[in-house]
Amino acid sequence: MKNAIKVTGLQKSFKNTEVLKGVHFEVRPGEIFALLGSNGAGKTTIVRILATLLKPDGGAAEVGGFDVATQPGKVRHAISLTGQFAAVDEILTGRENLILMAKLRHLDQPRQVADGLLKRFGLTDAADRKPSTYSGGMRRRLDIALSLVGQPQVIFLDEPTTGLDPEARIEVWKIVKELAGSGATVFLTTQYLEEAEQLADRIAILHEGRIIANGTLAELKSLFPQAKVEYVEKQPTLEEIFLAIIGKKEVV
Amino acid sequence: MGEAKTYFFRDMSVMLGRSMRHIFRSMDTMLTVCITPIAMMLLFVYVFGGAIETGTGNYVNYLLPGILLMAIASGVAYVAYRLFIDKQRGIMERFHSMPIARSTVLWGHVLTSVVSNVISIVVIILVALLMGFRSSAGVLSWLAVAGILVLFTLALTWIAAIAGLTGKTMEGASAFSYPLIFLPFISSAFVPTDSMPLIVRVFAENQPVTSIVETIRSLLSNQPVGTEIWVALAWCLGIMLVAYFFAVRAYNRIVA
Numbered sequence: 001m002k003n004a005i006k007v008t009g010l011q012k013s014f015k016n017t018e019v020l021k022g023v024h025f026e027v028r029p030g031e032i033f034a035l036l037g038s039n040g041a042g043k044t045t046i047v048r049i050l051a052t053l054l055k056p057d058g059g060a061a062e063v064g065g066f067d068v069a070t071q072p073g074k075v076r077h078a079i080s081l082t083g084q085f086a087a088v089d090e091i092l093t094g095r096e097n098l099i100l101m102a103k104l105r106h107l108d109q110p111r112q113v114a115d116g117l118l119k120r121f122g123l124t125d126a127a128d129r130k131p132s133t134y135s136g137g138m139r140r141r142l143d144i145a146l147s148l149v150g151q152p153q154v155i156f157l158d159e160p161t162t163g164l165d166p167e168a169r170i171e172v173w174k175i176v177k178e179l180a181g182s183g184a185t186v187f188l189t190t191q192y193l194e195e196a197e198q199l200a201d202r203i204a205i206l207h208e209g210r211i212i213a214n215g216t217l218a219e220l221k222s223l224f225p226q227a228k229v230e231y232v233e234k235q236p237t238l239e240e241i242f243l244a245i246i247g248k249k250e251v252v
Numbered sequence: 253m254g255e256a257k258t259y260f261f262r263d264m265s266v267m268l269g270r271s272m273r274h275i276f277r278s279m280d281t282m283l284t285v286c287i288t289p290i291a292m293m294l295l296f297v298y299v300f301g302g303a304i305e306t307g308t309g310n311y312v313n314y315l316l317p318g319i320l321l322m323a324i325a326s327g328v329a330y331v332a333y334r335l336f337i338d339k340q341r342g343i344m345e346r347f348h349s350m351p352i353a354r355s356t357v358l359w360g361h362v363l364t365s366v367v368s369n370v371i372s373i374v375v376i377i378l379v380a381l382l383m384g385f386r387s388s389a390g391v392l393s394w395l396a397v398a399g400i401l402v403l404f405t406l407a408l409t410w411i412a413a414i415a416g417l418t419g420k421t422m423e424g425a426s427a428f429s430y431p432l433i434f435l436p437f438i439s440s441a442f443v444p445t446d447s448m449p450l451i452v453r454v455f456a457e458n459q460p461v462t463s464i465v466e467t468i469r470s471l472l473s474n475q476p477v478g479t480e481i482w483v484a485l486a487w488c489l490g491i492m493l494v495a496y497f498f499a500v501r502a503y504n505r506i507v508a
Contacts, residue, residue, distance in 0.1 A: 051349040053507075073351060081349040087342035091274045103266045104352050106259060146346070 004029040004154050004185035005050065009059035012045055019045050021209035022059065027202075029153075032176065032186040034200035036193065041206045043189035044084065047158045050187070051081045064153050079154045080147035084162060086139040087146075088131045094118065094142050095127040098149060105150035117145040121175075137168030144175055155179060157188040161195060173198055260353040267360025268367070271334060275368050281330055285372045289323035290379050296442060297383060304443055312385045316377070317468035318441025321461055322433055323376055324369050324405050328412040329429035331365045335416030336425040339506065348507060358413065358503050365409040366402060373401060393471040396481075403488040404464060408432060410495035417502040441465045460487035 005027035012020040019042040027033040037043045048054040050063050052072040061068045064078030089097050095114050102110035118124045121141045131139055140160065147155060157176065161169040176199050180186050190196055196203045197217055204214040213220055236244075275281055293315060296304075301311040338344045338357070347357045377385070389397070411428065419425025436442070438452060439461040445453050456462055463483040470477045 048345075051345075053345055053348055076349060076351040079349065081346060083342040083345055085342050087346045089270070089343060090337075090341075091277050092270070096273075100266065100270055101350075104263060104347070104350055106262065106351075 003027060003062070004031075004064065005033075005187060006062040007046070007050075007059070008061075010046065010049065010056050010061060011058035012042070012049065012054070012056050018209060020056070020059075023206070023209070023211055025204050025211050025214055027185060027187060029185050030180065030183055031201040032180045032188065032199050034196035034203045035187070035189045035206055036191070036196045036203055037189070037206035038191060042209060043191075043206055044158055046206070047081070047156050047187070047189060051079060051156055052076055053081075078152060079156060080150075080152040081156045082143055082147045082158065082160060084159045086131075086143040088139060088142055090130060090132050093128050093130055094123055094134070097131070097142060097146060101146050101149040107150060113149060117148060121145045135168070136164055137171050140164060140168060140172055141175070144172070148179075152184065154185045154187065157186065159189055159191065161190070161192065169195075260356065263352045263356040264360060264363070267356045268363050271361055271364035272367065274334060275330070275364065285323065285327045285330075285368065286375050288326060289319050289372075289376055292322065293319045293376070293380065293383065300442075306444055310384065310386065312380055312383050313387070313473060314469065315442065316380050316385055317465045317472070318436045318439070318461070319380075320373055320376060320401060320468070321404065321441065321464060322436050323372050324401065324408060325429060325432040325435070327369045327372055328365055328405065328408040328432075329426050330368075331361050331409050331412040332416035332419065332425045332428065333422070334361055335413060336419050336422060339417065344506065354507060358499075362406070362409050362413065365412070366405050369405045370402070387472045388474045389472050390474070393474065397468050397471050400464060400468060400481075400484060400488065403485070403492065407488050407492035407495060410492055410499045413499040414495060414502055417499065417506060435459060435461050436465070439465060460484070460491065463487060 003026045005025075007023055007025050010020050010023040011018075023042075023046065035043050035046065045054065049056050050061055050068060052068050052075050055069065063075045066074040066078065068075050088094075089100065092100065095118060098114035098117055099110045102113040107113055114127075115124075118127045121144070123138065123142060123145065126134060126138060131142060134142065144157070144160070147157075160176070161172050164172065173195070176186055176188065180201075188195075188199065200217070202214070202216055203220060204211045206212075213223065215223075293312070296315055296319075297312055301315075304311065306314045335358075338347075338361075344357060348354055387394075411432070415428040416425050438456050439445075439459060440456065441461060445456045445462070448456055463480050464487065467477050467481045467484040469475075470480065
């Protein structure tokens with residue numbers, strides 16, 4: 001398999017808004033690929049198409065060597081999805097959540113699989129509590145652990161650190177780095193530049209429905225002129241103007 | 253597709269196990285589903301019952317079918333609630349991105365609704381027995397009663413599924429059940445329709461609850477059901493098919 005993900009000419013509109021206007025990119029097996037874009041750029045739309053949750057209007061997408069439109073069942077075997085909000089069952093305990101996933105993936109030893117992941121994600125002590133008693137970071141850890149049940153080849157993480165405190169964010173970063181170390185392909189979306197810089201082997205920037213840049217951090221940096229020292233005349237900001245006028249009035 | 257079929261029953265039992273756990277773990281669910289109808293039954297039998305003239309000796313016997321329908325109407329509201337939560341929390345998306353028989357995501361909740369309503373109905377009937385409910389019905393009549401109640405449960409469950417799948421807010425998703433719970437009051441469930449003003453009476457005699465209540469009442473008291481049973485079945489099946497159609501359409505819109 002040459003590419004873990006291959007997207008060609010992907011198009012999608014919602015009502016009259018064209019969200020994706022022909023998106024192309026490829027993700028190699030085993031790399032961490034970050035899709036960077038502002039809010040509403042269409043990152044989640046791409047993830048949902050790749051995860052077989054949404055049909056594109058045009059173009060094609062392959063995940064794990066299978067076409068998302070014609071072989072969705074095969075694609076679902078190869079992937080896992082962690083959405084923007086921790087999709088955990090609030091009534092079941094952490095352990096039961098993992099066992100549920102293992103059963104739905106038709107694994108032979110659901111309990112052992114759950115125990116292994118609980119240990120790996122440092123959730124053993126909290127295993128028999130409901131997720132409602134977890135901290136934000138623990139919930140996210142459980143959420144990602146749920147995604148790893150059955151060892152999918154391609155892991156989608158849609159804005160994995162949005163809404164997390166700095167400490168939990170660093171924890172998630174550590175997990176993501178370990179994931180890629182285990183040979184899985186990680187496709188993550190983010191609106192944080194630092195996150196892409198920290199984690200990704202390659203970064204694509206989605207803007208106004210197209211990929212406007214795609215490459216390693218070094219390649220992206222080389223697109224721009226070398227850093228140099230320049231003399232720039234400092235214009236007053238609106239705030240400074242505003243304060244100056246107010247100050248004058250008060251004097252008057 | 254072949255694979256999805258292979259796993260249908262296996263996935264279905266996992267989904268059923270999941271939502272049954274939800275039911276047994278939330279005590280408020282159990283309370284609302286069983287205690288409210290039982291309280292209603294106590295209230296009608298021991299407070300209002302003395303003043304209600306039904307023409308039959310045993311008011312508990314008269315009242316029970318209506319109470320059972322009310323219990324079902326309030327019980328199905330939880331289907332809307334659970335589907336709404338699954339949809340909103342992204343749990344449905346997670347399931348749909350997995351290699352499972354997708355339809356079990358919806359059918360698991362529907363089956364759970366039937367199982368939990370059967371449980372609450374059995375509990376209510378046991379309480380009614382303590383309160384003096386007696387039936388001379390044979391096995392066949394009881395089976396017919398069970399069949400009608402399951403059909404009624406399915407019909408209302410699919411209505412609940414529409415609400416849960418299309419609701420924008422939790423309140424919106426569960427608001428549909430209030431008219432359903434209220435419907436037995438404007439029927440022959442608690443009092444005979446004879447004393448009602450004409451307009452109310454016409455409504456009461458021609459809405460689904462009355463025909464279903466009358467049929468169950470006749471079956472339980474070993475009376476001939478006449479054509480009423482066909483009207484009741486037609487209502488149940490008709491509502492079920494229409495609601496099923498719209499629920500599946502709403503579901504497919506989410507699945508895309």
